[in-house]
Structure formats: structure tokens, C-alpha cells
Amino acid sequence: MTATSKDIWDMPFDARRERRASIENPTVPLSAPNLLQFFGAELSSVGPVTPAKALEIPSWFAGTNFLSGALAGLPLQVFEKTEAGRKKVEDGIANVLGKAVNDELTSFMWRKLTFDQTFSEGRSYSWIEKNTRGEVIDIWPLEYAKVTPKRIARKKIYTYREGGKSIDFPASDIIDIPMMLKPNGVEHYRPARLFRETFGLAIAVTRYGTRFFENGGVPPFSIEGPFKTAAGREKAERDLTKAFAAAANEGRSAVGLPEGHKVNRVGVNPSELQMIDVQRFLIEQIARILSLPMVFLQDLTRGTFSNTEQQDLHLVKHTLKRWVEQVEQELNLKIFGRDSNRYVRFNLDGMLRGDFRTRMEGLARGIQTAQITPNEARAYEEREGLEGGDDLLIQGATLPLKNQSKAAPAAQPEPTTPPIPEPSPNDPQV
Numbered sequence: 001m002t003a004t005s006k007d008i009w010d011m012p013f014d015a016r017r018e019r020r021a022s023i024e025n026p027t028v029p030l031s032a033p034n035l036l037q038f039f040g041a042e043l044s045s046v047g048p049v050t051p052a053k054a055l056e057i058p059s060w061f062a063g064t065n066f067l068s069g070a071l072a073g074l075p076l077q078v079f080e081k082t083e084a085g086r087k088k089v090e091d092g093i094a095n096v097l098g099k100a101v102n103d104e105l106t107s108f109m110w111r112k113l114t115f116d117q118t119f120s121e122g123r124s125y126s127w128i129e130k131n132t133r134g135e136v137i138d139i140w141p142l143e144y145a146k147v148t149p150k151r152i153a154r155k156k157i158y159t160y161r162e163g164g165k166s167i168d169f170p171a172s173d174i175i176d177i178p179m180m181l182k183p184n185g186v187e188h189y190r191p192a193r194l195f196r197e198t199f200g201l202a203i204a205v206t207r208y209g210t211r212f213f214e215n216g217g218v219p220p221f222s223i224e225g226p227f228k229t230a231a232g233r234e235k236a237e238r239d240l241t242k243a244f245a246a247a248a249n250e251g252r253s254a255v256g257l258p259e260g261h262k263v264n265r266v267g268v269n270p271s272e273l274q275m276i277d278v279q280r281f282l283i284e285q286i287a288r289i290l291s292l293p294m295v296f297l298q299d300l301t302r303g304t305f306s307n308t309e310q311q312d313l314h315l316v317k318h319t320l321k322r323w324v325e326q327v328e329q330e331l332n333l334k335i336f337g338r339d340s341n342r343y344v345r346f347n348l349d350g351m352l353r354g355d356f357r358t359r360m361e362g363l364a365r366g367i368q369t370a371q372i373t374p375n376e377a378r379a380y381e382e383r384e385g386l387e388g389g390d391d392l393l394i395q396g397a398t399l400p401l402k403n404q405s406k407a408a409p410a411a412q413p414e415p416t417t418p419p420i421p422e423p424s425p426n427d428p429q430v
Contacts, residue, residue, distance in 0.1 A: 068115030101139040
């Protein structure tokens, strides 16, 4: 079934979960882990972990938000291969990809949303809307939970469910950006499932610290004494907990215990648990998951002036480059096809937009070595071209390359010594 814009957007967008005929499917055990997965959660040893819950971990949120924002902020340009080289495309699909993918979303917003879903859910989908001539007119992001990829007769199909309706899209109409595919090429790994123990530990550490300080910094304890009833024991525990918390908050000593009673500490306090060290280790673990240098998770404990600069290079060479190439090739395949002369390209020069000095030095060197013209350099800075700025220049006299031979100084004759005049007979004799 071929989908149209009306088919998709006539569907109500109130449903947030995949609809099934019955949860009591005899092939699905009604055990706790299966029910949690049905509602998008993964069970770790310290409790359920969902993609939304994982985003509550500061380092995971900082890393995913930074990566998605950095990738969405790169200029996305369209080029066409010609006999003379490449030519930049300024209209049509270039406006869709570079300015606004539809009448609701800018290009930046669409790409940010795409990468947010990729890093949180492990995958993102967008539908390519085309006119009757096969030209791309809009791109619409799809909710992750409502799309099911599958393979039928060796063809990959994406089933979209909404409000009781179902539409099958061919692979050529869906922009599919997975974080990591499984060997079958259809399913993918979800971060919340793959790293549920790491996320669960981070959530548990934060939860323990919150409860500890809610109790005024008083570690768990038990009371030993001659209690007559269980209710009396519980009342004594509540009263002592309030007394210890009030004492900690007001900086005074707690009320004394009656004779014959004793308080025993249960468990360990945060300093003995090394909570700060555990939290720093979790930041390192999340940095490994995202292939991010530590400085981009706002951890500068080991940052210096020199190694922070090297981490900038690591970010572009080993992290952004992998995502840029994946998205470029996916867009080229789904939008232009396998044999098109047109292609998209992310401009990584945009990463230098905030570094004015480096940018100016790079453009100046490109002009002086005849790699770019002054007007091309001005175009990088979104400035209008100037008359005479389309010629290549070379370092030295900084003249047009074609005029270097004309500008060479003419050869000068070597200086000669004037002849010595013969002595005249009228000259005085010495």
C-alpha cells in the first residue's frame, strides 16, 4: 500500500504506544520482564530502566544532547557533479534539507529530533513525501514506537501504526538512522536494554543520595531495647529519625536515648560507599558508550589546555565523522538514488564558526596558496563577492596567478667601471 500525505496526517496523534489486539497473547509470558518491555522498560538488577528514565542521568543527557545538537548544527549542503567539478545546488531539495523539511519544522529542528531519538531509543525514522513526479517535497519525522521494520520477500518494509490504522512504507521512502543494527539488518540494539545495568546503577546512586540527604544526612539505623510492642518500636524509630534529622539541620546534638536502649547503624554512609568516585566512573562509562571525550560531558577533572584541544580533534575525527558519513549515505540513497549525480554533504567547517581567529587564519592560508579565491572565502563568511575577487592568488606579491610572469621585474644590466682618461700634455707635472 502506497502512503500519501493525507493517509498519514489524518491519523490522530493521541496514541503513544503500539496497539495490539490483546495483551494476553499465549506466546508472550505474563512475567514482570515481559510486561516491562511491553511498556518500553528494561529490568535491571536495581529496577526498571526506560529511555525517558535514562535521560534523567545527567551525564547521559549531557552526552546525547551535545551530540545531537552538534550534528544538527552542521550545515547540510547539496552538490551536483559536473564535467567541470562540482556545483552547489541552491534550490529545490537543497531548500528542503538545508532550510525547512516541511511547513512545521526547520532543518535544524528535524535533525535534532532525529538524533535525539537515535541516541535515546537507538533508532529514528522519517518519511519522505514525494509528488507525482517523484520529487521530494517534504520530510516528516515518525514516532519511534509506532514504526516496525520487517523483511517480506527479501524486501524491507516499515509498518506505521496509528489510531487503529496501519500503513506499509517501502524502504526507499523511509530515512532510517540506527545507532547499531543487529546482524539481520532489520532489528537494532537499544541503549536502554544494552546498558540497563550501567543506567540502573546511575539511577540507584542518585536515588540513594537523595534519600540520604532527605533524612538529614542520617544513615539507616535500628533501635535495640526493651520494647513492649511492635507499634512502640516503630514510634520510637520515627521519633528518633526526626530528632536526628532536626539535629543535623540545626547543627545541634540529638536527644538522648532512654536507659537500656541502643542505636545501631545499618548499612554504610555515602563516604564509605565512595559515591563521588562511583559517579565519576559512571561518567567515564557513558563517555565510552557515546565515544565522546570526557570534556564534552562537562568533566574537566583531567582536562588541560593541550589535551582539551586534542579532544576537539578526537571529536571530529572519531565521533562526528562516523555519524556524518552514515547520514550522508542514507540521504543520498533514499533521496537521490544509487546512480544520481547529486549528493548531500555536511560542512564540518561549521565546527569552526565559534573560533574566529582559527577560521580567519585558515581562509587566509587558502587564499595565499591559490586553493580558494577571495570571493570564495567571503562566501564562507556569508559576505558578498567583490570585483576582481574571483582570481586565484599566490603567496608573495599576492597577485593573480595568471599575472605572475608579467609582474616579474625586468633584468637590469650589470654596472660597468668608467674608462680612465689619458693624461693631457697640459696637465701639471707632479
